[in-house]
Amino acid sequence: MGNCDEVGASSKQYGVTKPISKAGPTVADIQRTKELEKFLVDSGLYESEEEAAKRVEVLHRLGQVLKSWVKMLIRRRGYTDQMVEDANAVIFTFGSYRLGVHGPGADLDTLCIGPSYVNREEDFFFVLHDILANMEEITELQPIPDAHVPVMKFKFDGISIDLLYASISCLVVRDDLDIADVSILQNIDEPTVRSLNGCRVADQILKLVPNVQNFRTTLRCLKFWAKRRGVYSNVTGFLGGVNLALLVARVCQLYPNAIPSMLVSRFFRVYTQWRWPNPVMLCPIEENELGFSVWDPRKNPRDRTHHMPIITPAYPCMNSSYNVSTSTLRVMMEQFQYSNKICGVILVSCYVLEFFRSLLDFKL
Ligand SMILES: Nc1ncnc2c1ncn2[C@@H]1O[C@H](COP(=O)(O)OP(=O)(O)OP(=O)(O)O)[C@@H](O)[C@H]1O
Numbered sequence: 127m128g129n130c131d132e133v134g135a136s137s138k139q140y141g142v143t144k145p146i147s148k149a150g151p152t153v154a155d156i157q158r159t160k161e162l163e164k165f166l167v168d169s170g171l172y173e174s175e176e177e178a179a180k181r182v183e184v185l186h187r188l189g190q191v192l193k194s195w196v197k198m199l200i201r202r203r204g205y206t207d208q209m210v211e212d213a214n215a216v217i218f219t220f221g222s223y224r225l226g227v228h229g230p231g232a233d234l235d236t237l238c239i240g241p242s243y244v245n246r247e248e249d250f251f252f253v254l255h256d257i258l259a260n261m262e263e264i265t266e267l268q269p270i271p272d273a274h275v276p277v278m279k280f281k282f283d284g285i286s287i288d289l290l291y292a293s294i295s296c297l298v299v300r301d302d303l304d305i306a307d308v309s310i311l312q313n314i315d316e317p318t319v320r321s322l323n324g325c326r327v328a329d330q331i332l333k334l335v336p337n338v339q340n341f342r343t344t345l346r347c348l349k350f351w352a353k354r355r356g357v358y359s360n361v362t363g364f365l366g367g368v369n370l371a372l373l374v375a376r377v378c379q380l381y382p383n384a385i386p387s388m389l390v391s392r393f394f395r396v397y398t399q400w401r402w403p404n405p406v407m408l409c410p411i412e413e414n415e416l417g418f419s420v421w422d423p424r425k426n427p428r429d430r431t432h433h434m435p436i437i438t439p440a441y442p443c444m445n446s447s448y449n450v451s452t453s454t455l456r457v458m459m460e461q462f463q464y465s466n467k468i469c470g471v472i473l474v475s476c477y478v479l480e481f482f483r484s485l486l487d488f489k490l
Protein backbone atom coordinates (compact mmCIF):
# COMPACT_ATOMS: atom_id res chain seq x y z
CA MET A 127 0.00 0.00 0.00
CA GLY A 128 1.80 3.10 -1.17
CA ASN A 129 1.49 6.63 0.15
CA CYS A 130 -0.10 9.20 -2.13
CA ASP A 131 2.70 11.72 -1.65
CA GLU A 132 2.67 15.33 -2.86
CA VAL A 133 -1.08 15.63 -3.32
CA GLY A 134 -3.83 17.99 -2.27
CA ALA A 135 -2.74 20.72 0.06
CA SER A 136 0.98 19.98 -0.22
CA SER A 137 2.04 22.85 -2.48
CA LYS A 138 1.36 25.63 0.05
CA GLN A 139 3.15 26.04 3.38
CA TYR A 140 0.81 26.30 6.35
CA GLY A 141 2.11 27.74 9.59
CA VAL A 142 5.45 28.97 10.82
CA THR A 143 7.62 26.00 9.74
CA LYS A 144 7.79 23.53 6.90
CA PRO A 145 5.58 20.45 7.31
CA ILE A 146 6.97 17.35 9.00
CA SER A 147 5.52 15.13 6.31
CA LYS A 148 3.51 15.67 3.17
CA ALA A 149 2.49 12.03 3.01
CA GLY A 150 -1.11 11.30 2.11
CA PRO A 151 -3.13 8.35 3.36
CA THR A 152 -2.65 4.70 2.56
CA VAL A 153 -5.66 2.51 1.81
CA ALA A 154 -5.50 1.34 5.45
CA ASP A 155 -5.57 4.96 6.68
CA ILE A 156 -8.65 5.64 4.59
CA GLN A 157 -10.35 2.56 6.08
CA ARG A 158 -9.34 3.59 9.63
CA THR A 159 -10.70 7.08 9.08
CA LYS A 160 -14.05 5.65 7.94
CA GLU A 161 -14.19 3.56 11.09
CA LEU A 162 -13.20 6.54 13.21
CA GLU A 163 -15.98 8.65 11.68
CA LYS A 164 -18.50 5.89 12.34
CA PHE A 165 -17.23 5.59 15.90
CA LEU A 166 -17.76 9.32 16.48
CA VAL A 167 -21.32 9.13 15.10
CA ASP A 168 -22.13 6.01 17.15
CA SER A 169 -20.77 7.73 20.27
CA GLY A 170 -23.42 10.46 19.87
CA LEU A 171 -21.06 13.34 19.12
CA TYR A 172 -23.21 14.85 16.38
CA GLU A 173 -26.46 16.70 16.96
CA SER A 174 -29.66 15.65 15.20
CA GLU A 175 -30.95 17.45 12.12
CA GLU A 176 -33.80 18.86 14.23
CA GLU A 177 -31.39 20.36 16.74
CA ALA A 178 -29.25 21.81 13.94
CA ALA A 179 -32.33 23.40 12.34
CA LYS A 180 -33.45 24.75 15.71
CA ARG A 181 -30.09 26.44 16.26
CA VAL A 182 -30.34 28.14 12.87
CA GLU A 183 -33.84 29.35 13.67
CA VAL A 184 -32.88 30.56 17.15
CA LEU A 185 -29.93 32.46 15.70
CA HIS A 186 -32.18 34.10 13.15
CA ARG A 187 -34.73 35.11 15.75
CA LEU A 188 -32.07 36.44 18.10
CA GLY A 189 -30.60 38.43 15.21
CA GLN A 190 -34.01 40.02 14.62
CA VAL A 191 -34.34 40.93 18.31
CA LEU A 192 -30.92 42.61 18.21
CA LYS A 193 -31.70 44.59 15.07
CA SER A 194 -34.96 45.93 16.48
CA TRP A 195 -33.24 46.72 19.81
CA VAL A 196 -30.75 49.01 18.01
CA LYS A 197 -33.50 50.67 15.95
CA MET A 198 -35.57 51.25 19.08
CA LEU A 199 -32.61 52.90 20.82
CA ILE A 200 -31.94 55.32 18.01
CA ARG A 201 -35.64 56.15 17.62
CA ARG A 202 -35.84 56.85 21.34
CA ARG A 203 -32.93 59.28 21.02
CA GLY A 204 -34.85 61.33 18.45
CA TYR A 205 -32.76 60.66 15.35
CA THR A 206 -34.16 60.99 11.81
CA ASP A 207 -36.23 58.28 10.12
CA GLN A 208 -33.36 57.63 7.73
CA MET A 209 -31.01 56.98 10.64
CA VAL A 210 -33.55 54.66 12.24
CA GLU A 211 -33.76 52.76 8.98
CA ASP A 212 -29.97 52.47 8.71
CA ALA A 213 -29.55 51.45 12.36
CA ASN A 214 -28.35 47.87 12.51
CA ALA A 215 -26.66 45.16 14.58
CA VAL A 216 -25.18 41.92 13.29
CA ILE A 217 -24.75 38.61 15.01
CA PHE A 218 -21.73 36.34 14.57
CA THR A 219 -21.01 32.93 16.06
CA PHE A 220 -17.73 31.62 17.42
CA GLY A 221 -16.56 28.73 19.62
CA SER A 222 -17.34 25.12 18.75
CA TYR A 223 -20.45 26.02 16.72
CA ARG A 224 -18.50 28.32 14.41
CA LEU A 225 -15.71 25.76 14.09
CA GLY A 226 -18.27 23.08 13.19
CA VAL A 227 -17.37 20.72 16.03
CA HIS A 228 -20.18 21.23 18.55
CA GLY A 229 -22.00 18.30 20.04
CA PRO A 230 -25.67 17.93 21.00
CA GLY A 231 -26.61 20.40 23.73
CA ALA A 232 -23.41 22.49 23.33
CA ASP A 233 -23.69 26.18 24.08
CA LEU A 234 -24.01 28.61 21.20
CA ASP A 235 -21.29 31.28 21.49
CA THR A 236 -22.50 34.47 19.85
CA LEU A 237 -21.30 38.02 19.42
CA CYS A 238 -23.48 41.01 18.62
CA ILE A 239 -21.74 43.93 16.90
CA GLY A 240 -23.48 47.26 17.17
CA PRO A 241 -22.71 50.87 16.19
CA SER A 242 -20.73 53.37 18.25
CA TYR A 243 -23.78 54.94 19.89
CA VAL A 244 -25.00 51.66 21.44
CA ASN A 245 -22.91 50.93 24.52
CA ARG A 246 -22.40 47.82 26.58
CA GLU A 247 -22.89 49.17 30.11
CA GLU A 248 -26.34 50.70 29.69
CA ASP A 249 -27.84 49.68 26.34
CA PHE A 250 -26.73 46.05 26.36
CA PHE A 251 -26.77 45.12 30.04
CA PHE A 252 -29.93 47.11 30.92
CA VAL A 253 -32.11 47.87 27.90
CA LEU A 254 -31.48 44.62 25.98
CA HIS A 255 -31.48 42.68 29.22
CA ASP A 256 -35.02 43.94 29.97
CA ILE A 257 -36.21 43.10 26.46
CA LEU A 258 -34.87 39.54 26.81
CA ALA A 259 -36.25 39.20 30.33
CA ASN A 260 -39.75 39.87 28.96
CA MET A 261 -39.58 37.29 26.19
CA GLU A 262 -41.36 34.01 26.85
CA GLU A 263 -38.81 31.92 24.98
CA ILE A 264 -35.90 33.26 27.08
CA THR A 265 -35.10 31.52 30.37
CA GLU A 266 -32.23 31.46 32.89
CA LEU A 267 -31.13 34.97 31.90
CA GLN A 268 -27.88 35.84 33.65
CA PRO A 269 -25.91 39.02 32.92
CA ILE A 270 -22.19 38.96 33.84
CA PRO A 271 -20.99 42.51 33.11
CA ASP A 272 -17.82 42.32 35.21
CA ALA A 273 -16.35 39.19 33.61
CA HIS A 274 -12.99 39.36 31.78
CA VAL A 275 -15.16 39.01 28.68
CA PRO A 276 -18.55 40.55 29.65
CA VAL A 277 -21.37 38.19 28.69
CA MET A 278 -25.12 37.67 28.90
CA LYS A 279 -26.03 34.00 29.36
CA PHE A 280 -29.50 32.62 28.71
CA LYS A 281 -31.49 29.88 27.09
CA PHE A 282 -33.47 30.66 23.95
CA ASP A 283 -36.09 27.97 23.35
CA GLY A 284 -33.94 25.64 25.45
CA ILE A 285 -30.66 26.36 23.58
CA SER A 286 -27.89 27.72 25.83
CA ILE A 287 -26.51 30.97 24.51
CA ASP A 288 -23.53 33.09 25.52
CA LEU A 289 -24.05 36.54 24.02
CA LEU A 290 -21.18 39.06 23.91
CA TYR A 291 -21.44 42.64 22.72
CA ALA A 292 -18.98 44.83 20.84
CA SER A 293 -19.65 48.42 19.89
CA ILE A 294 -17.39 49.42 17.01
CA SER A 295 -16.48 52.93 15.99
CA CYS A 296 -18.83 53.43 13.06
CA LEU A 297 -22.35 54.78 12.80
CA VAL A 298 -23.77 52.12 10.53
CA VAL A 299 -22.93 48.43 10.91
CA ARG A 300 -23.38 46.68 7.57
CA ASP A 301 -24.67 43.12 7.35
CA ASP A 302 -21.54 42.11 5.39
CA LEU A 303 -19.14 43.54 8.01
CA ASP A 304 -15.69 41.91 7.76
CA ILE A 305 -14.50 41.14 11.29
CA ALA A 306 -11.16 39.82 9.99
CA ASP A 307 -10.20 43.37 9.00
CA VAL A 308 -7.92 44.77 11.71
CA SER A 309 -9.41 48.27 11.28
CA ILE A 310 -12.42 47.02 13.25
CA LEU A 311 -10.21 47.33 16.37
CA GLN A 312 -9.77 51.10 16.00
CA ASN A 313 -10.83 53.25 18.96
CA ILE A 314 -12.24 50.46 21.08
CA ASP A 315 -11.48 49.39 24.64
CA GLU A 316 -9.84 46.15 25.84
CA PRO A 317 -13.06 44.30 26.83
CA THR A 318 -14.40 45.01 23.32
CA VAL A 319 -11.18 43.69 21.77
CA ARG A 320 -11.55 40.55 23.87
CA SER A 321 -15.20 40.23 22.85
CA LEU A 322 -14.27 40.41 19.17
CA ASN A 323 -11.34 38.07 19.66
CA GLY A 324 -13.28 34.75 19.80
CA CYS A 325 -14.84 35.34 16.37
CA ARG A 326 -11.63 36.60 14.81
CA VAL A 327 -9.72 33.60 16.20
CA ALA A 328 -12.28 31.04 14.96
CA ASP A 329 -12.22 32.55 11.46
CA GLN A 330 -8.42 32.55 11.39
CA ILE A 331 -8.18 28.92 12.53
CA LEU A 332 -10.44 27.84 9.68
CA LYS A 333 -8.29 29.82 7.22
CA LEU A 334 -4.99 28.45 8.51
CA VAL A 335 -5.69 24.71 8.30
CA PRO A 336 -5.03 22.84 5.05
CA ASN A 337 -8.33 20.94 5.08
CA VAL A 338 -11.26 22.07 7.23
CA GLN A 339 -13.15 18.78 7.19
CA ASN A 340 -10.11 16.77 8.33
CA PHE A 341 -9.46 19.37 11.01
CA ARG A 342 -13.05 19.11 12.27
CA THR A 343 -13.18 15.33 12.52
CA THR A 344 -9.81 15.22 14.25
CA LEU A 345 -10.82 17.94 16.69
CA ARG A 346 -14.09 16.18 17.52
CA CYS A 347 -12.11 13.05 18.29
CA LEU A 348 -9.58 14.89 20.50
CA LYS A 349 -12.32 16.77 22.38
CA PHE A 350 -13.99 13.46 23.09
CA TRP A 351 -10.65 12.02 24.19
CA ALA A 352 -9.88 14.99 26.48
CA LYS A 353 -13.33 14.82 28.10
CA ARG A 354 -13.09 11.10 28.74
CA ARG A 355 -9.52 11.35 30.05
CA GLY A 356 -10.51 14.17 32.41
CA VAL A 357 -8.34 16.88 30.84
CA TYR A 358 -11.05 19.02 29.17
CA SER A 359 -11.41 22.20 31.16
CA ASN A 360 -9.89 25.57 30.51
CA VAL A 361 -10.74 27.08 33.90
CA THR A 362 -9.05 24.33 35.93
CA GLY A 363 -5.80 24.57 33.96
CA PHE A 364 -6.38 21.83 31.42
CA LEU A 365 -7.43 22.14 27.79
CA GLY A 366 -10.63 23.87 26.69
CA GLY A 367 -12.23 23.91 23.23
CA VAL A 368 -10.09 26.70 21.85
CA ASN A 369 -6.82 25.27 23.19
CA LEU A 370 -7.50 21.88 21.64
CA ALA A 371 -8.60 23.51 18.39
CA LEU A 372 -5.26 25.31 18.15
CA LEU A 373 -3.24 22.20 19.03
CA VAL A 374 -5.10 20.13 16.43
CA ALA A 375 -4.83 22.90 13.82
CA ARG A 376 -1.05 22.98 14.26
CA VAL A 377 -0.82 19.21 13.72
CA CYS A 378 -2.97 19.61 10.57
CA GLN A 379 -0.42 22.18 9.32
CA LEU A 380 2.50 19.87 10.08
CA TYR A 381 0.85 16.99 8.16
CA PRO A 382 -1.05 18.86 5.44
CA ASN A 383 -2.19 15.78 3.52
CA ALA A 384 -2.94 13.51 6.46
CA ILE A 385 -6.50 12.40 7.20
CA PRO A 386 -8.15 12.11 10.65
CA SER A 387 -6.99 8.63 11.71
CA MET A 388 -3.41 9.69 10.91
CA LEU A 389 -3.82 13.11 12.52
CA VAL A 390 -5.02 11.62 15.83
CA SER A 391 -1.87 9.54 16.24
CA ARG A 392 0.37 12.37 14.95
CA PHE A 393 -1.26 14.63 17.56
CA PHE A 394 -0.05 12.43 20.40
CA ARG A 395 3.36 11.97 18.82
CA VAL A 396 3.91 15.71 18.31
CA TYR A 397 2.77 16.76 21.78
CA THR A 398 4.56 13.92 23.58
CA GLN A 399 7.75 15.34 22.11
CA TRP A 400 6.93 19.05 22.30
CA ARG A 401 9.40 21.01 24.40
CA TRP A 402 7.17 23.25 26.47
CA PRO A 403 7.24 26.20 27.04
CA ASN A 404 8.00 26.59 23.34
CA PRO A 405 4.78 28.15 22.02
CA VAL A 406 2.39 26.42 19.66
CA MET A 407 1.33 28.97 17.05
CA LEU A 408 -0.41 28.86 13.70
CA CYS A 409 1.10 32.04 12.28
CA PRO A 410 3.73 34.63 13.26
CA ILE A 411 2.84 36.96 16.10
CA GLU A 412 2.51 40.43 14.65
CA GLU A 413 2.54 43.83 16.30
CA ASN A 414 0.80 46.79 14.75
CA GLU A 415 0.26 50.49 15.23
CA LEU A 416 -2.95 49.98 17.23
CA GLY A 417 -0.63 49.08 20.10
CA PHE A 418 -2.58 46.32 21.87
CA SER A 419 -0.44 44.04 23.99
CA VAL A 420 0.49 40.76 22.29
CA TRP A 421 2.04 37.64 23.82
CA ASP A 422 5.78 38.25 24.04
CA PRO A 423 7.88 36.66 26.81
CA ARG A 424 10.85 38.90 25.94
CA LYS A 425 8.82 41.99 26.78
CA ASN A 426 6.21 40.86 29.32
CA PRO A 427 7.51 39.17 32.49
CA ARG A 428 4.12 37.53 33.06
CA ASP A 429 4.29 35.77 29.67
CA ARG A 430 7.56 34.16 30.81
CA THR A 431 5.67 32.30 33.53
CA HIS A 432 3.38 30.49 31.07
CA HIS A 433 4.01 26.73 31.05
CA MET A 434 2.17 25.65 27.92
CA PRO A 435 1.73 28.62 25.59
CA ILE A 436 -0.89 28.01 22.88
CA ILE A 437 -1.12 31.25 20.97
CA THR A 438 -4.27 32.59 19.30
CA PRO A 439 -3.80 33.46 15.62
CA ALA A 440 -5.63 36.82 15.31
CA TYR A 441 -4.23 40.21 16.29
CA PRO A 442 -3.69 40.86 19.20
CA CYS A 443 -2.26 37.33 19.65
CA MET A 444 -2.63 36.01 23.22
CA ASN A 445 -1.83 32.84 25.09
CA SER A 446 -5.09 30.90 25.31
CA SER A 447 -3.77 28.56 28.01
CA TYR A 448 -2.40 30.90 30.69
CA ASN A 449 -4.21 28.78 33.31
CA VAL A 450 -1.95 25.76 32.84
CA SER A 451 0.26 25.05 35.88
CA THR A 452 3.25 22.73 36.27
CA SER A 453 0.99 20.06 37.77
CA THR A 454 -1.76 20.23 35.11
CA LEU A 455 0.94 20.22 32.41
CA ARG A 456 2.45 17.10 33.97
CA VAL A 457 -0.94 15.36 33.98
CA MET A 458 -1.52 16.31 30.34
CA MET A 459 1.93 15.08 29.32
CA GLU A 460 1.19 11.74 31.02
CA GLN A 461 -2.05 11.53 29.07
CA PHE A 462 -0.31 12.36 25.78
CA GLN A 463 2.32 9.69 26.49
CA TYR A 464 -0.25 7.08 27.46
CA SER A 465 -2.22 7.68 24.26
CA ASN A 466 0.91 7.87 22.13
CA LYS A 467 1.82 4.37 23.32
CA ILE A 468 -1.61 3.04 22.36
CA CYS A 469 -1.19 4.65 18.93
CA GLY A 470 2.11 2.77 18.54
CA VAL A 471 0.23 -0.47 19.12
CA ILE A 472 -2.44 0.30 16.51
CA LEU A 473 0.15 0.59 13.76
CA VAL A 474 0.64 -3.17 13.99
CA SER A 475 -2.98 -3.98 14.75
CA CYS A 476 -6.17 -3.92 12.71
CA TYR A 477 -8.59 -3.69 15.59
CA VAL A 478 -9.31 -0.06 14.95
CA LEU A 479 -12.45 0.30 17.00
CA GLU A 480 -10.80 -1.45 19.91
CA PHE A 481 -8.03 1.09 19.59
CA PHE A 482 -10.30 4.09 19.74
CA ARG A 483 -12.14 2.60 22.67
CA SER A 484 -8.92 1.99 24.57
CA LEU A 485 -7.84 5.59 23.94
CA LEU A 486 -10.94 6.72 25.76
CA ASP A 487 -11.05 4.05 28.41
CA PHE A 488 -10.47 5.38 31.88
CA LYS A 489 -7.74 2.98 33.02
CA LEU A 490 -4.50 4.58 34.17
N1 LIG B 1 -8.64 31.02 27.42
C1 LIG B 1 -9.20 31.50 26.32
N2 LIG B 1 -8.46 32.26 25.46
C2 LIG B 1 -8.98 32.74 24.34
N3 LIG B 1 -10.26 32.55 23.96
C3 LIG B 1 -11.05 31.83 24.77
C4 LIG B 1 -10.58 31.26 25.99
N4 LIG B 1 -11.60 30.60 26.57
C5 LIG B 1 -12.67 30.73 25.75
N5 LIG B 1 -12.33 31.48 24.68
C6 LIG B 1 -13.20 31.82 23.55
O1 LIG B 1 -14.54 31.49 23.82
C7 LIG B 1 -14.98 30.49 22.90
C8 LIG B 1 -16.05 29.66 23.53
O2 LIG B 1 -15.56 28.95 24.64
P1 LIG B 1 -16.26 27.61 25.10
O3 LIG B 1 -15.76 27.34 26.47
O4 LIG B 1 -17.72 27.67 24.84
O5 LIG B 1 -15.55 26.52 24.17
P2 LIG B 1 -15.96 25.89 22.79
O6 LIG B 1 -14.74 25.91 21.90
O7 LIG B 1 -17.18 26.55 22.23
O8 LIG B 1 -16.26 24.38 23.19
P3 LIG B 1 -17.59 23.72 23.81
O9 LIG B 1 -18.08 22.82 22.70
O10 LIG B 1 -17.09 22.98 25.00
O11 LIG B 1 -18.56 24.83 24.12
C9 LIG B 1 -13.72 29.76 22.49
O12 LIG B 1 -13.81 29.05 21.28
C10 LIG B 1 -12.77 30.95 22.37
O13 LIG B 1 -12.97 31.64 21.18
Ligand SMILES: [Mg+2]
Nearest residue numbers: 221222233235
Ligand atom coordinates in the same frame (compact mmCIF):
# COMPACT_ATOMS: atom_id res chain seq x y z
MG1 LIG C 1 -18.98 26.89 23.29
